Amino acid sequence: MMDIKLVVNNKSHILTIDPSERLLDVLRNRLGLIGTKEGCGEGECGACTVILDGKTVNACLVLAAQADGSVITTIEGVGNRRRPHPVQKAFVEVGAVQCGFCTPGMVLSAKNLLDKKSQPSDAEIAVAMSGNLCRCTGYDKILRAVKRASLEGKE
Amino acid sequence: MKYFQPKNIRDAVEFAKTSEAVFLAGGTDLVLQMRTGKIQPMALIDLGKIPELRVIQEANGSLEIGSMVTFAEMGQNELVYKYAHALWRACQTMGSPQIRNQATLGGNLGNCSPAADGLPPLLALGAEVQLCSGKGEEIVAVESLLKRTPLLSRDTLIQGFRIPLKGLQSGFAKLGRRQALAIARLSVAVAMEVDGDVATQVRIALGAVGKRAFLSVDLARELTGQKVNEAWIEKGIEQVQQVVRDALGARASAPYKRVAVAGILREALASFIPEGGLKI
Numbered sequence: 428m429m430d431i432k433l434v435v436n437n438k439s440h441i442l443t444i445d446p447s448e449r450l451l452d453v454l455r456n457r458l459g460l461i462g463t464k465e466g467c468g469e470g471e472c473g474a475c476t477v478i479l480d481g482k483t484v485n486a487c488l489v490l491a492a493q494a495d496g497s498v499i500t501t502i503e504g505v506g507n508r509r510r511p512h513p514v515q516k517a518f519v520e521v522g523a524v525q526c527g528f529c530t531p532g533m534v535l536s537a538k539n540l541l542d543k544k545s546q547p548s549d550a551e552i553a554v555a556m557s558g559n560l561c562r563c564t565g566y567d568k569i570l571r572a573v574k575r576a577s578l579e580g581k582e
Numbered sequence: 583m584k585y586f587q588p589k590n591i592r593d594a595v596e597f598a599k600t601s602e603a604v605f606l607a608g609g610t611d612l613v614l615q616m617r618t619g620k621i622q623p624m625a626l627i628d629l630g631k632i633p634e635l636r637v638i639q640e641a642n643g644s645l646e647i648g649s650m651v652t653f654a655e656m657g658q659n660e661l662v663y664k665y666a667h668a669l670w671r672a673c674q675t676m677g678s679p680q681i682r683n684q685a686t687l688g689g690n691l692g693n694c695s696p697a698a699d700g701l702p703p704l705l706a707l708g709a710e711v712q713l714c715s716g717k718g719e720e721i722v723a724v725e726s727l728l729k730r731t732p733l734l735s736r737d738t739l740i741q742g743f744r745i746p747l748k749g750l751q752s753g754f755a756k757l758g759r760r761q762a763l764a765i766a767r768l769s770v771a772v773a774m775e776v777d778g779d780v781a782t783q784v785r786i787a788l789g790a791v792g793k794r795a796f797l798s799v800d801l802a803r804e805l806t807g808q809k810v811n812e813a814w815i816e817k818g819i820e821q822v823q824q825v826v827r828d829a830l831g832a833r834a835s836a837p838y839k840r841v842a843v844a845g846i847l848r849e850a851l852a853s854f855i856p857e858g859g860l861k862i
Contacts, residue, residue, distance in 0.1 A: 429585055473680060484680050489613065489684060492628065493606070558762065
């Protein structure tokens, strides 16, 4: 066992973990942040995407120990029902959510893109979202939602 | 399982010498292999906290890339774009943004998947790899290292790569089953030295054709010292198809890859040669 320190959604945690635990397990099982989903568990689908020190990663492929000392944003830190993030608002308005399982990862990839570049091109949006798979909504509405979020307040 | 997080290379090598530990780079392959039970290490040596392994710099006539530099970092780096264009291109399509943010060039070599996207560019560009173990340091061409079995002893640390600054033009293309998140079914990296419209040196490496990426000596010989035009490209295609035929033999994927490699070579060449060939 080992101790690690994580700052998750602006809250500091000191946790005693097994070195083989994945960041995904620690977020879901120890911190109760079950908005981060496990889809494929092998880095193919992006459902477990979180932002780690300003970069999106698949939480199923990162050991919690590797993330020691990092700052992490999960979907719980992005927005909520009463105060949704512009990306979340756009996803709802455009209808870019069907079953919703991939949505937390999608929102984090989109948020991270817009944090770095507020007015991305369509091609940049497509690349930023390329690590997140959706099996029911279809990608058109998702890409449109990200575009809409990028235009928020600018029209 | 124990977990070491050394702050420098010396300590990392020391841990490796005295324990049955496995080096952990980005983890995008290893974490998964641990999960499925394919690898069950007694201990891990996480290389993520060693700053000197994360450097990209131009030094001593080479482009030096530390083993813990991620694909995302290389794919956004101007030196890599300029001096190792094939590698830069490979970084744009490897895995997904999330995987590129985590996966490292050293890990790509250490895991040495047949489909490793980073290896054909390193081969074509004539890269050397710097290794470090209890026995000392060793610098070896990636080409030679890939012929060794096992690739590396358990306690050998991949420190970084050196790509000679010889003014090579280079390109890369891969075939996947989809655009993103695709494991390469076939990849081609080409690097060449050009004088006017003549290719004075050609190096072509193939990935996902057999167990490990390799450099084709035959192709290099056939294509060196000639004018780069459409006929040259056609000759290259004919030759590369022969190379794939020889390498794959009777494997089930052979008929498909033998044909598909024509398009992938053409695409790799088109990634840095204008249509119709070089003109003076």
